[in-house]
Amino acid sequence: MNRLQRNRVNKLIKLIVMSILEEVDEEISVIQKKKLWVRKWIDRRDKLGATNCLLKELAFEDPKEYFDSLRMSESCVNFLLTKIHSQIQRKDTHLRSAIPAITKLQVVLYFLATGCSLRSLTHIFRLGKSTISEFIIEVCEAIYESLMEFIKIPTFTDWKIIENGFREQWNFPGCCGAIDGKHVVIKAPPESGSLYYNYKETNSIVLMAVVDHKYCFSYIDVGCNGRVSDGGVFRNCSLYEELENGVLPEGHVLVGDNAFPLKEYLLKPFPGNRLTLQQKIFNYRLSRARRIVENAFGILAARFRVFEKPMPYSPEKVVKIVKTCCALHNWLRQTKLQNRQYEYTVDSEHFEAGTSVPGNWRNEPQSLGMQPIPISLSNRSSQRSINRREKYANYFVGSGSIPWQARMIH
Known part of the structure; x- marks a missing residue:
């Protein structure tokens, strides 16, 4: 390979590297913007949301209150989760972690049991209002399809x-x-x-x-x-x-x-x-x-x-x-x-x-x-x-x- 060819190859490599770096910078920028866009109190969902905090406490300390919150015992919730998990669980991406299927199910059961507003659900489960609105019907459809044998003609x-x-x-x-x-x-x-x-x-x-x-x-x-x-x-x-x-x-x-x-x-x-x-x-x-x-x-x-x-x-x-x-x-x-x-x-x-x-x-x-x-x-x-x-x-x-x-x- 002569000098001219080596120069051309080096230039090409530099262009490829610069292109990759630009893409990485863009992704970092998007992630940073996303982190800034998500409200801090919602971002603490994994630690302080109802799934990992309140409902776990109720299931262990006060089963009656847990029952009143979701209108079923913990064993029923867990069984129902196994039937619909694959239908409602999404994959994690490099931008965000998917909402756990158990959280989606608990949100919908709490909504059906109490009839509370989406804003109340937002505060209790630390999820965005629009996010909850998007998956309520999806989870309802999954529940109905999994339980159709109990309500067939x-x-x-x-x-x-x-x-x-x-x-x-x-x-x-x-x-x-x-x-x-x-x-x-x-x-x-x-x-x-x-x-x-x-x-x-x-x-x-x-x-x-x-x-x-x-x-x-x-x-x-x-x-x-x-x-x-x-x-x-x-x-x-x-x-x-x-x-x-x-x-x-x-x-x-x-x-x-x-x-x-x-x-x-x-x-x-x-x-x-x-x-x-x-x-x-x-x-x-x-x-x-x-x-x-x-x-x-x-x-x-x-x-x-x-x-x-x-x-x-x-x-x-x-x-x-x-x-x-x-x-x-x-x-x-x-x-x-x-x-x-x-x-x-x-x-x-x-x-x-x-x-x-x-x-x-x-x-x-x-x-x-x-x-x-x-x-x-x-x-x-x-x-x-x-x-x-x-x-x-x-x-x-x-x-x-x-x-x-x-x-x-x-």
Whole structure:
């Protein structure tokens, strides 16, 4: 290699080195700017954030307070983390360390349990408000996907198991569930007009659900806009089409209140105050079975205080939040990991005294973010539907009577 060639090579090497140094300087500058941009108190998250400080203390010293903060015991949180870790954990980069999956999960559970604002979450967990806003729905989707097996549409065999549960536990043969619906109140989306404006003069989407004999949601439909009224709420949900097409086994029914129309597959109470003894007994027996769905919704709203007030998110995001809460409700009622000592109790009856004992979920403040659907004004029922109700009424005062029913109606 002659001198000219060596000079050219040296110049090329110098150019490459200078280029590398410039890139390194730029990266150092970006890192320095990033460090300056992150507020110092947020940068101390690893040491002073709730994940590594407060929640660890509560789990060790005060399990009840830990339970109240996340609505589940530490073992449940850890199990849930193993199911969704790969979906929500991001990789570290040379600019920043990724937020730990456990922190993301705890933030979302705390949000669902308390309904607190993003600003409060920012202070508690030492995360940026925009950062929390970005991953809340991501984590909700991961939770719902991991727990879908607990809230899937019942198969023919499942319906039979539920029917047997209502027969054995609630003395209502042929019943495959109790149905009810709630308006989940939201803040009006921009430029939505009156699309979500309901009869209570709030904006909402509708959660329609069927609950099984164990207070679990066996079928949910979320997202119908709150503007529809009366029986239209029921008719505009996908569940209505499923029931019309015979999703229930032949001859089986659901039980509901006066918000629903009387159908062959859907029984409701006899209306009015001047009822015969037979009609009163039917209404009591139906109310006893239907109380399951009232308790399920009550526990859902008490457990997840995110329903306490209107949700300030788009309807699409609220749908995902509601589905996640329903899936968590079912899983927590069925998993053996949950600490039953702190769980909400359901309504019960003292048959000898002819009285009922309310569940402790009724002691919680009334949820303003979940409202009942209106009473159906439709009084057009087929003769076959009327006959089905009369058949049950005759059965309940005949071969299907139970010893305490006369005491309970008085």
